[in-house]
Amino acid sequence: MNINSTVIAGYQALNNIGYLLSGKQNVLLVTDKNIVGIPAVQTLIAQIADNVGTLHIINTVPPEPSQHDVAAIVAPLETHGIDMVIGVGGGSVLDVAKLLSVMCVANAPTLEALLAGEKPHTRTASLLIPTTAGTGSEATPNAILAIPERETKVGIISPVMLPDYVVLAPELTTSMPAHIAASTGIDALCHLIECFTATIANPVGDNYALIGLKKLFASLETSVAEPTNLAARLDMLWASYYGGAAIAHAGTHLVHAMSYPLGGKYHIPHGVANAILLAPCMRFVRPFVVSKFAQAYDLLPEANSALSEEEKSHALVDYFVALVKRLQLPASLDELGIGSEHLPYLVEAALDVQRLMKNVPAPVSADDVRNVYLTLFPAQNH
Ligand SMILES: NC(=O)c1ccc[n+]([C@@H]2O[C@H](COP(=O)([O-])OP(=O)(O)OC[C@H]3O[C@@H](n4cnc5c(N)ncnc54)[C@H](O)[C@@H]3O)[C@@H](O)[C@H]2O)c1
Numbered sequence: 094m095n096i097n098s099t100v101i102a103g104y105q106a107l108n109n110i111g112y113l114l115s116g117k118q119n120v121l122l123v124t125d126k127n128i129v130g131i132p133a134v135q136t137l138i139a140q141i142a143d144n145v146g147t148l149h150i151i152n153t154v155p156p157e158p159s160q161h162d163v164a165a166i167v168a169p170l171e172t173h174g175i176d177m178v179i180g181v182g183g184g185s186v187l188d189v190a191k192l193l194s195v196m197c198v199a200n201a202p203t204l205e206a207l208l209a210g211e212k213p214h215t216r217t218a219s220l221l222i223p224t225t226a227g228t229g230s231e232a233t234p235n236a237i238l239a240i241p242e243r244e245t246k247v248g249i250i251s252p253v254m255l256p257d258y259v260v261l262a263p264e265l266t267t268s269m270p271a272h273i274a275a276s277t278g279i280d281a282l283c284h285l286i287e288c289f290t291a292t293i294a295n296p297v298g299d300n301y302a303l304i305g306l307k308k309l310f311a312s313l314e315t316s317v318a319e320p321t322n323l324a325a326r327l328d329m330l331w332a333s334y335y336g337g338a339a340i341a342h343a344g345t346h347l348v349h350a351m352s353y354p355l356g357g358k359y360h361i362p363h364g365v366a367n368a369i370l371l372a373p374c375m376r377f378v379r380p381f382v383v384s385k386f387a388q389a390y391d392l393l394p395e396a397n398s399a400l401s402e403e404e405k406s407h408a409l410v411d412y413f414v415a416l417v418k419r420l421q422l423p424a425s426l427d428e429l430g431i432g433s434e435h436l437p438y439l440v441e442a443a444l445d446v447q448r449l450m451k452n453v454p455a456p457v458s459a460d461d462v463r464n465v466y467l468t469l470f471p472a473q474n475h
């Protein structure tokens with residue numbers, strides 16, 4: 094897959110984006126109601142408005158958008174003549190911006206057609222600016238939507254949605270509350286470690302994953318503890334971007350497959366659902382990916398090179414357990430007050446995410462999936 098967007102990164106990178114907009118007459122900026130209020134975003138919007146003909150702003154994207162949310166945004170929109178779509182936000186906003194970029198062209202597929210698998214052929218010019226770190230949506234061909242009727246999420250996937258331009262500006266992420274910086278950072282970690290160990294892993298994706306893991310291991314906890322540490326925030330934007338690039342070349346597996354129903358059924362934010370599943374899923378696949386886990390372990394600042402590969406692979410799983418705890422994220426569904434009565438549904442829905450289940454680097458049965466979910470209910474004694 095080709096992901097050659099132009100990436101502009103660094104503190105004050107936003108000061109130099111005027112030339113990306115030159116000649117644009119009719120620009121659609123997609124964001125959400127929290128992000129639009131951030132002072133650095135208001136400065137950015139003023140700068141964009143100064144450099145384009147007409148700027149339309151949509152600030153109604155909800156977290157974890159559903160197909161109905163996107164339909165409600167598209168319905169009143171005059172899509173004709175839009176020559177650029179800009180997304181400024183977390184994965185929820187960027188995914189919607191990517192969809193709008195392929196829906197604001199002549200003869201565009203409808204949302205229903207995209208959900209049914211029709212592929213877009215073209216899009217408007219596009220610029221994606223993440224404010225979480227994160228989903229890496231700016232580097233993936235995916236847009237993820239909740240489908241309330243099925244209580245799960247689906248991915249609309251096309252490389253056409255990859256943007257022309259990406260700006261990684263750490264000053265836009267400093268306003269994230271600590272729990273969002275932590276949970277979105279765990280999402281990036283899941284992308285990196287899952288892609289690195291997927292059945293479809295390959296040297297290109299591995300390269301991105303290893304660079305991203307090294308940055309993430311060095312900076313995730315610092316960036317959560319010190320919101321204004323711009324160096325750590327920029328490292329996390331890169332880790333997230335590399336996670337997205339790894340997805341574009343390989344793909345996630347068990348954590349993401351099992352997390353979609355948790356998001357769809359209980360509306361648990363994506364990063365939080367992944368944090369709950371990270372260690373149990375990695376414990377399950379560990380025996381099948383010992384060498385790769387040892388390679389990832391070696392990137393930890395505190396790595397002990399004297400350990401055997403087998404010991405390193407166990408130590409990586411232990412690190413995941415401790416990391417989720419140190420970041421004060423939930424490690425079970427018990428902690429969220431969720432009962433285990435929906436287990437049969439969860440197992441069936443996770444197995445149904447075949448796009449990701451086929452990437453799991455281990456034979457995985459319904460009983461295996463059920464046993465991993467069961468570990469999320471430690472207080473409910475099964
Ligand atoms: N396209 C992909 O490849 C991909 C990959 C993983 C996840 N996703 C999807 O992305 C969505 C989740 O995205 P997310 O984890 O980035 O969260 P999000 O975009 O839903 O944002 C979470 C919350 O944080 C707020 N927020 C975002 N940036 C902020 C900032 N700088 N300061 C203050 N508040 C801020 C938002 O307003 C929102 O309330 C889910 O729908 C998930 O399924 C997509």
Ligand SMILES: [Fe+2]
Pocket residue numbers: 228280283284349363
């Ligand atoms: Fe994700």
